Amino acid sequence: MSITIQDIAKEAQVSISTVSRVINKSKTVSPELQKRVEEVIKKNDFKPNSLARGLITNQTNIIGIIVPDISNPVFGALTKGINSVCEQKNYTLMVCESGGKQEKEIELLKILGDKKIDGVLFAGVDVNPTLIDGMKKNEFPVVLVTQEASGGEEILYTVVHDNIRATYDAVSFLIENNHKKIAFIGGPENDYSSGQKRMKGFQLALKENELVVPDSYIEHGDFTFDSGYNCMKRIYEENLVLPTAVMVCNDVMAIGAIRFLKSAQVSVPDDISILGFDDSEIGKYFTPELSTVRISYFDEGVKAAKTLFKLMSKKNTTIPKTQFVPHKIIRRNSVRRI
Amino acid sequence: MSITIQDIAKEAQVSISTVSRVINKSKTVSPELQKRVEEVIKKNDFKPNSLARGLITNQTNIIGIIVPDISNPVFGALTKGINSVCEQKNYTLMVCESGGKQEKEIELLKILGDKKIDGVLFAGVDVNPTLIDGMKKNEFPVVLVTQEASGGEEILYTVVHDNIRATYDAVSFLIENNHKKIAFIGGPENDYSSGQKRMKGFQLALKENELVVPDSYIEHGDFTFDSGYNCMKRIYEENLVLPTAVMVCNDVMAIGAIRFLKSAQVSVPDDISILGFDDSEIGKYFTPELSTVRISYFDEGVKAAKTLFKLMSKKNTTIPKTQFVPHKIIRRNSVRRI
DNA sequence: TTGTATGCGTTATCAG
DNA sequence: CTGATAACGCATACAA
Numbered sequence: 001m002s003i004t005i006q007d008i009a010k011e012a013q014v015s016i017s018t019v020s021r022v023i024n025k026s027k028t029v030s031p032e033l034q035k036r037v038e039e040v041i042k043k044n045d046f047k048p049n050s051l052a053r054g055l056i057t058n059q060t061n062i063i064g065i066i067v068p069d070i071s072n073p074v075f076g077a078l079t080k081g082i083n084s085v086c087e088q089k090n091y092t093l094m095v096c097e098s099g100g101k102q103e104k105e106i107e108l109l110k111i112l113g114d115k116k117i118d119g120v121l122f123a124g125v126d127v128n129p130t131l132i133d134g135m136k137k138n139e140f141p142v143v144l145v146t147q148e149a150s151g152g153e154e155i156l157y158t159v160v161h162d163n164i165r166a167t168y169d170a171v172s173f174l175i176e177n178n179h180k181k182i183a184f185i186g187g188p189e190n191d192y193s194s195g196q197k198r199m200k201g202f203q204l205a206l207k208e209n210e211l212v213v214p215d216s217y218i219e220h221g222d223f224t225f226d227s228g229y230n231c232m233k234r235i236y237e238e239n240l241v242l243p244t245a246v247m248v249c250n251d252v253m254a255i256g257a258i259r260f261l262k263s264a265q266v267s268v269p270d271d272i273s274i275l276g277f278d279d280s281e282i283g284k285y286f287t288p289e290l291s292t293v294r295i296s297y298f299d300e301g302v303k304a305a306k307t308l309f310k311l312m313s314k315k316n317t318t319i320p321k322t323q324f325v326p327h328k329i330i331r332r333n334s335v336r337r338i
Numbered sequence: 339m340s341i342t343i344q345d346i347a348k349e350a351q352v353s354i355s356t357v358s359r360v361i362n363k364s365k366t367v368s369p370e371l372q373k374r375v376e377e378v379i380k381k382n383d384f385k386p387n388s389l390a391r392g393l394i395t396n397q398t399n400i401i402g403i404i405v406p407d408i409s410n411p412v413f414g415a416l417t418k419g420i421n422s423v424c425e426q427k428n429y430t431l432m433v434c435e436s437g438g439k440q441e442k443e444i445e446l447l448k449i450l451g452d453k454k455i456d457g458v459l460f461a462g463v464d465v466n467p468t469l470i471d472g473m474k475k476n477e478f479p480v481v482l483v484t485q486e487a488s489g490g491e492e493i494l495y496t497v498v499h500d501n502i503r504a505t506y507d508a509v510s511f512l513i514e515n516n517h518k519k520i521a522f523i524g525g526p527e528n529d530y531s532s533g534q535k536r537m538k539g540f541q542l543a544l545k546e547n548e549l550v551v552p553d554s555y556i557e558h559g560d561f562t563f564d565s566g567y568n569c570m571k572r573i574y575e576e577n578l579v580l581p582t583a584v585m586v587c588n589d590v591m592a593i594g595a596i597r598f599l600k601s602a603q604v605s606v607p608d609d610i611s612i613l614g615f616d617d618s619e620i621g622k623y624f625t626p627e628l629s630t631v632r633i634s635y636f637d638e639g640v641k642a643a644k645t646l647f648k649l650m651s652k653k654n655t656t657i658p659k660t661q662f663v664p665h666k667i668i669r670r671n672s673v674r675r676i
Numbered sequence: 677t678t679g680t681a682t683g684c685g686t687t688a689t690c691a692g
Numbered sequence: 693c694t695g696a697t698a699a700c701g702c703a704t705a706c707a708a
Contacts, residue, residue: 060389070417083408110383116388252619358703
């Protein structure tokens, strides 16, 4: 068994309350005892049992995150960002994987609850009203990250990158480079943040520049290499007039698209420019080096975690319901000016 | 405040011990009461407070993992594997990042200890005697994963892939394809498992086939794209007779090496074959598609976690100190027979 | 089979 | 400023 506060008290010849006080820095203890106790603590390398402490303080110094897939680099970076702020707050992180299943998400919320974690960062796939209701019942604060609530925003605290704006900026960048015939390979249509919103940004940019493209220029993939390949293939086969540029909603699909174009003897960027999204490591090493929209999921994690800590501290600083994390267009070789 | 066992007891009109018994399935409770209590529990969606429970049972149903960098896909996959077995055992996972710093690793071990986790999976960078001593003091079992202890193996339970054997097999594969002039781009020389051992495997394969290569065929990188590029560059510049194949100790470096060769107008695989290591996603999408050694870090995580659970259960089944996870040569286009 | 009482290691409340 | 002592929510030895 490990050493307890009692052992320390005995060895320092004080009461356990005194020991507790020096641990928690209640200034009401004489310097002399303070020092004596601290020495005994240091000597025995004593740390209070967090379970016992948590039982009474109702605080565990643990926060949880729920992500669909921890092996996805996006969530890896996100987790790293979150963890970096946990460290400086003396918190540890409990990581849960939902596989994107709503049932599982609800179950995990419950498990984390009975583990008495102090708060949760939630990266869901579809944060719909059912889920929102579930969250409202929790005794701990939740902040959404990466994905907004689809039914009624502004209900839960949320930290995301501005998908509409990012895609709008990306397409505007293509337009600035004189592209007019711009195709679009997006995410799943039922994906609220990364699917629908990016699509919206694309349309917005076209509209503002009074550009119109045929429906056959628009395809929806599922963020995989293969879907990028296939979407590009369909665009290529179904259009007599090819686009001069394609906005692709993530880098892996963009690389799939380029692979198809290579096989069809279409040169990137000479014949067609390709713009990706995410700035994953893969794009940097690719030939041609991929132009993309950089999203820092690390920063997103940091901001979300900071928001959660503010919420937990309950100091009534007003926190905006939705916060955005900046994005940046990264210009490399897969896009050319025409 | 959340609902407690007392509330359930009151509502079901029994004592709290009875409630406790049905929760813990002590068969000594009458079917009638059993049912009554279960209904009340279900109705209130009650789950016992894990802190209070842990305080008594000395078991939290939490295990911890310590990794250098959670955003590294290798550790992402590892974590996913570990988590998959946690799920089926009703455990949750606490993830800690060490940044590869020994100090931090020791600190994390202590933090996890006072959180009363039931066991730890440890993916260190250099598991030396100092660290091993620290681990011996813990009240919880530790299993090493990904990396063996450098000073004296067979001390701690360990689950790794067989780096020597994997590289040996990889180089043998090159030799089977008639390559005799084989260069080597390895990891850092002070990296015990992934650096030194892979090097050893390389040498072993050469020796067994009575092959000798000049020292200038051997370079050490640090697993980054740039180091792969530079190592290849040095090999290219310092040798009048170029190798026909290069064994590169991870895929990212392999891609860096190929990038250099491209810039030097050397064709892969026509002039030089390249064999990578890891089978990261990136290699599959690359042109030429990268031949590599597949290591399933997911499986490694699974096996390590299972080992840890065996250790925690304390049933004295004999567990081998070191267990290996299989590897596989993946044949794609970057290697050709000559 | 069931209920009562004690203790797990802390913090918090209250006297002294 | 310091020390008893009661909680926190649960499991368990013991009593009934």
